[in-house]
Amino acid sequence: MALISYETVCSTAIGALTRAGVPLAHARLQGDLLIEAELADRPSHGLLRLPRIIERIENGVINPETDGARTWRRSFLDVDGRMGLGPVVADSALAEMSEHARVNGIAIAAIRNNNHLGMLGWYARRIASRGQVLIALTTSEALVHPWSGRTAMLGTNPIAIGVPTAGAPFVVDMATSLVSMGQIHDYAIQGRPIPEGWALDERGNPTTDAGAAKAGSIAPFGGAKGYALGLAFEVLVTFLADCAVGRDVVGTLDSDQPCNKGDVMIVVDPGERPQIARRITDYLDAVRASGDAAHPVSVPGDRAGEARRQRLVEGIELPDRLWQQLEEMAAGGNNGTEKVRKAARRH
Amino acid sequence: MALISYETVCSTAIGALTRAGVPLAHARLQGDLLIEAELADRPSHGLLRLPRIIERIENGVINPETDGARTWRRSFLDVDGRMGLGPVVADSALAEMSEHARVNGIAIAAIRNNNHLGMLGWYARRIASRGQVLIALTTSEALVHPWSGRTAMLGTNPIAIGVPTAGAPFVVDMATSLVSMGQIHDYAIQGRPIPEGWALDERGNPTTDAGAAKAGSIAPFGGAKGYALGLAFEVLVTFLADCAVGRDVVGTLDSDQPCNKGDVMIVVDPGERPQIARRITDYLDAVRASGDAAHPVSVPGDRAGEARRQRLVEGIELPDRLWQQLEEMAAGGNNGTEKVRKAARRH
Numbered sequence: 001m002a003l004i005s006y007e008t009v010c011s012t013a014i015g016a017l018t019r020a021g022v023p024l025a026h027a028r029l030q031g032d033l034l035i036e037a038e039l040a041d042r043p044s045h046g047l048l049r050l051p052r053i054i055e056r057i058e059n060g061v062i063n064p065e066t067d068g069a070r071t072w073r074r075s076f077l078d079v080d081g082r083m084g085l086g087p088v089v090a091d092s093a094l095a096e097m098s099e100h101a102r103v104n105g106i107a108i109a110a111i112r113n114n115n116h117l118g119m120l121g122w123y124a125r126r127i128a129s130r131g132q133v134l135i136a137l138t139t140s141e142a143l144v145h146p147w148s149g150r151t152a153m154l155g156t157n158p159i160a161i162g163v164p165t166a167g168a169p170f171v172v173d174m175a176t177s178l179v180s181m182g183q184i185h186d187y188a189i190q191g192r193p194i195p196e197g198w199a200l201d202e203r204g205n206p207t208t209d210a211g212a213a214k215a216g217s218i219a220p221f222g223g224a225k226g227y228a229l230g231l232a233f234e235v236l237v238t239f240l241a242d243c244a245v246g247r248d249v250v251g252t253l254d255s256d257q258p259c260n261k262g263d264v265m266i267v268v269d270p271g272e273r274p275q276i277a278r279r280i281t282d283y284l285d286a287v288r289a290s291g292d293a294a295h296p297v298s299v300p301g302d303r304a305g306e307a308r309r310q311r312l313v314e315g316i317e318l319p320d321r322l323w324q325q326l327e328e329m330a331a332g333g334n335n336g337t338e339k340v341r342k343a344a345r346r347h
Numbered sequence: 348m349a350l351i352s353y354e355t356v357c358s359t360a361i362g363a364l365t366r367a368g369v370p371l372a373h374a375r376l377q378g379d380l381l382i383e384a385e386l387a388d389r390p391s392h393g394l395l396r397l398p399r400i401i402e403r404i405e406n407g408v409i410n411p412e413t414d415g416a417r418t419w420r421r422s423f424l425d426v427d428g429r430m431g432l433g434p435v436v437a438d439s440a441l442a443e444m445s446e447h448a449r450v451n452g453i454a455i456a457a458i459r460n461n462n463h464l465g466m467l468g469w470y471a472r473r474i475a476s477r478g479q480v481l482i483a484l485t486t487s488e489a490l491v492h493p494w495s496g497r498t499a500m501l502g503t504n505p506i507a508i509g510v511p512t513a514g515a516p517f518v519v520d521m522a523t524s525l526v527s528m529g530q531i532h533d534y535a536i537q538g539r540p541i542p543e544g545w546a547l548d549e550r551g552n553p554t555t556d557a558g559a560a561k562a563g564s565i566a567p568f569g570g571a572k573g574y575a576l577g578l579a580f581e582v583l584v585t586f587l588a589d590c591a592v593g594r595d596v597v598g599t600l601d602s603d604q605p606c607n608k609g610d611v612m613i614v615v616d617p618g619e620r621p622q623i624a625r626r627i628t629d630y631l632d633a634v635r636a637s638g639d640a641a642h643p644v645s646v647p648g649d650r651a652g653e654a655r656r657q658r659l660v661e662g663i664e665l666p667d668r669l670w671q672q673l674e675e676m677a678a679g680g681n682n683g684t685e686k687v688r689k690a691a692r693r694h
Contacts, residue, residue: 075453076615103421108453133583146634149637149644154634163579174575221570221572229521231519231634245627246634266453273586277586283581290492292497295551300575300578
């Protein structure tokens, strides 16, 4: 592993993106999202995704210049992402939504034809730190099998919720799958067996072989209830975003297909409420204090916040090969410039 | 068990409510909600709650006449429930929200000082059958311990989501606790041990004694993720509804304290979308068809729908003692009329 300072990681990631044809402001957003995932100890949503993003730009299935086409119908924002970078399209929508919610109390965006949003908690933290609530949902390729089923029929369908407090925003960000496909890939790379109950193989049989699981399906979290929730998110996002559903969803894992999943974001602004924010901070402190040494209780975000503080000071650990790849991309060593020019002509 | 026809159950439940001073229109709503829970095989949210509702009316902590005070701030509906019946206050809010969302695309209500909403799926089904999406959240008294914790700090904090399809609405309605306190009471009444992992006793130790669990706390569903989700709902509802939080919440289980939990409902109206509704119906059929005899796959609501069809024809099974109590209440045998008159003077 390489231990790299936060500043160097930022300049390298942004350099790799700009060299691939991404405008600087868009590169900063996309880079920040990936690096915040590294800081939060969520490497599955971190820089390992950057080479694929750049491949997708080269292949013409990400247009790095657009921030999507937005149409308001009163408080409902309809967004055609036009194959833009996920965070660029979502951030532009959120900027308008935040203003709209300030006046109207609430705004919703339904987004189609947009690329991978990345770690949803990133958006939730930004909105909550403005004193607003965010509820964010997104779908993905079918990777999760129904409860008691044997075939992948649902996306990993995460939800993020951000709520202001008197201190740092409260943020929950979780997939409705038991584990991420990224974790299974990690086990496969390391040649380790996965725990029982995580996944089925291609034929629908339980497996502890990470390689077999990659071709199969992941369990929903929380049994029948987690399945029900993931299915509800799949159906809700499809209905509002007019996107593909189930096994028709592509473009969230591959490098060459336009991404046809959907995203839904809701921003709520109830006005200034400092006393309630204080009540919530006190409550979260009471939740933490309800544990003891033998039964420690943490609040979502506690460990990520600790990791972030440490990594900002001590640097970010990245696999040697990934770091080398990023440095080459930033230096132009991936020979991508010509490909990017070709892709740009297609938009 | 007594097997009673749907019609008789309705007239008896509505009779018990009107005799307790509930206006007929309100009695019909409250009765329908409880009876639909019986039809859906959710007895924990069914008629066993009716005697307590009537006790609460007698004790002056439910005002059966009000439908709450509603104040719109653009698309945000602030509701003071004024101790009304849960479904009466919520239904009045939803009627206004549904109209508002038709024009504006979305509406949100945050409700405080309202009594128990009952089965949230009831609301989701009604809104989804109008072609709109409902997301509903509510909190409760602290009954659930944090993941790895030992003390009840969270409500059972259910979520319901309703989405239109080309057929019957898709509805998910689930608590974020592993089981309901009602199920634990059922085991206690039957003198059966509860399964391991369901609950802790008063001192925070794992127990299979249902009686000990009643005084203790229930596990969150789905481990750390279910805990995170339940906590997010607790914090979100508190922030928006300005209600009590955690161990300060009262009035959802007792008969004599004003209920201070909160409810949040969001109605989304994206306009007519018959093609997407058809896509969702086809997808849900594909999910069902992905199972086989050895691994059957159902969609949330399938079994409840089957139970409903059967019970409408064959009748509803109720415990003898409960049915006897309801008949007495409908006939005025509970001697409640004088108490109700006294309670009415207090409002």
